Amino acid sequence: MSVTEIARGLEGVVFTETKLSYIDGQAGKLYYAGYPIEALAEESSYEEVAFLLLQGRLPKKEELEAFKAQLAAERELPEVVLNALKAYPKHTHPMSALRTAVSQLGMLDERAEDLSQEGLYQKSIALISRIATIVAALKRIREGKEPVAPRKDLSHAANFLYMVNGEVPSREQEKLFDVALVLHAEHGMNASTFTALAVHSTSADIYSSITAAIGALKGPRHGGANEAVMRSVQEVGAPERAVAWVQEKLAKKERIMGMGHRVYKALDPRARILKKYAEIVAQKHGRTQEYEILTRIEAEAGKVLGPKGIYPNVDFYSGVVYSDLGIPVEFFTPIFAVARIVGWAAHILEYNATDNRLLRPKARYVGELDLEYVPLEAR
Ligand SMILES: CC(=O)SCCNC(=O)CCNC(=O)[C@H](O)C(C)(C)COP(=O)(O)OP(=O)(O)OC[C@H]1O[C@@H](n2cnc3c(N)ncnc32)[C@H](O)[C@@H]1OP(=O)(O)O
Numbered sequence: 001m002s003v004t005e006i007a008r009g010l011e012g013v014v015f016t017e018t019k020l021s022y023i024d025g026q027a028g029k030l031y032y033a034g035y036p037i038e039a040l041a042e043e044s045s046y047e048e049v050a051f052l053l054l055q056g057r058l059p060k061k062e063e064l065e066a067f068k069a070q071l072a073a074e075r076e077l078p079e080v081v082l083n084a085l086k087a088y089p090k091h092t093h094p095m096s097a098l099r100t101a102v103s104q105l106g107m108l109d110e111r112a113e114d115l116s117q118e119g120l121y122q123k124s125i126a127l128i129s130r131i132a133t134i135v136a137a138l139k140r141i142r143e144g145k146e147p148v149a150p151r152k153d154l155s156h157a158a159n160f161l162y163m164v165n166g167e168v169p170s171r172e173q174e175k176l177f178d179v180a181l182v183l184h185a186e187h188g189m190n191a192s193t194f195t196a197l198a199v200h201s202t203s204a205d206i207y208s209s210i211t212a213a214i215g216a217l218k219g220p221r222h223g224g225a226n227e228a229v230m231r232s233v234q235e236v237g238a239p240e241r242a243v244a245w246v247q248e249k250l251a252k253k254e255r256i257m258g259m260g261h262r263v264y265k266a267l268d269p270r271a272r273i274l275k276k277y278a279e280i281v282a283q284k285h286g287r288t289q290e291y292e293i294l295t296r297i298e299a300e301a302g303k304v305l306g307p308k309g310i311y312p313n314v315d316f317y318s319g320v321v322y323s324d325l326g327i328p329v330e331f332f333t334p335i336f337a338v339a340r341i342v343g344w345a346a347h348i349l350e351y352n353a354t355d356n357r358l359l360r361p362k363a364r365y366v367g368e369l370d371l372e373y374v375p376l377e378a379r
């Protein structure tokens with residue numbers, strides 16, 4: 001392959017095959033393992049989607065029950081990790097804390113280096129459950145409260161909200177959070193998944209891959225955008241200021257967070273679904289201010305950015321939903337990780353089942369050659 005053409009940002013580079021998800025960026029469509037995202041968001045559950053992505057097919061009823069029980073059995077954190085979470089500095093970003101805690105889980109796992117399919121699968125199940133427990137515990141500790149121990153009888157979504165708020169959520173809250181988890185579970189070769197695979201392709205342990213993926217997700221150009229969107233909403237302050245704010249931002253050539261995507265050149269289908277739920281909760285719970293600001297930003301920015309194929313992405317409306325569920329802004333990106341661990345793990349399992357070829361692209365060298373080395377004292 002010629003290296004004369006540079007794929008900036010690796011755009012358009014295809015390095016492997018996958019059956020996990022398909023994005024039609026022009027049409028704004030997303031499928032997990034062949035199933036349209038709309039149907040999965042409406043009718044399935046996070047556990048069912050996790051099974052689908054990890055095993056490549058939808059579970060039968062008894063298989064789903066067994067899978068749920070397996071996840072529930074892994075929810076508890078080792079005491080030493082819980083104690084460490086309490087000792088983290090309070091100023092640290094929760095994504096940094098999560099990254100550190102997952103790395104610590106890796107140190108504690110005596111079978112961390114087991115790269116067999118079965119070993120990776122078992123560790124994936126544990127990570128799906130424990131990342132949720134870590135994030136919920138961090139949120140409680142930040143508020144000066146004791147972490148709430150997980151319950152085995154609740155769904156993944158309900159248990160998470162229970163650990164966050166200390167009370168069992170309503171059916172409506174559970175469904176709302178479950179939809180958010182389903183929508184964030186998987187998205188092809190995004191930056192954090194690619195990072196996870198780059199690390200995995202060196203035959204490093206899965207904790208190293210997931211720790212690195214969390215680091216990649218943290219950035220505001222990727223998962224960190226959901227927090228940045230809510231910071232923008234706070235900066236705008238009131239719906240009537242949204243138009244002027246957008247105009248000023250665009251005049252300064254600054255980016256509107258939560259808009260634009262490397263693959264979608266149409267509206268992200270996940271944003272469409274989240275907008276619908278954001279509107280419902282905003283109306284129902286009288287929290288229309290944030291929603292109004294966002295719809296005005298979308299409309300005003302759309303005039304300039306729409307013709308360039310820049311529309312809201314998954315991060316644009318998710319914050320309205322999270323705020324409604326009692327989740328603070330700095331925990332929006334950790335929530336993304338709580339969901340995306342499934343996609344990371346599924347891609348690791350899928351790539352591991354191939355020859356796990358080392359990911360090693362090239363950069364075109366544009367420097368000089370054969371320079372004469374001048375000793376330090378002679379320069
Ligand atoms: C879960 C996720 O990761 S979804 C993405 C979350 N990230 C964000 O929401 C952050 C804001 N968006 C962005 O920064 C970008 O749209 C990205 C990084 C997501 C993808 O962008 P890319 O495909 O790499 O496009 P790139 O960064 O090359 O930008 C192309 C052009 O569109 C413009 N553009 C892209 N996004 C935006 C935006 N949100 N606001 C204003 N202009 C934008 C760029 O300024 C650039 O303009 P130029 O050609 O005049 O210089």
Ligand SMILES: O=C([O-])CC(=O)C(=O)O
Pocket residue numbers: 186187188189190191222261262263313314
């Ligand atoms: O696909 C991407 O580049 C980013 C994204 O939307 C995601 O990871 O969900």
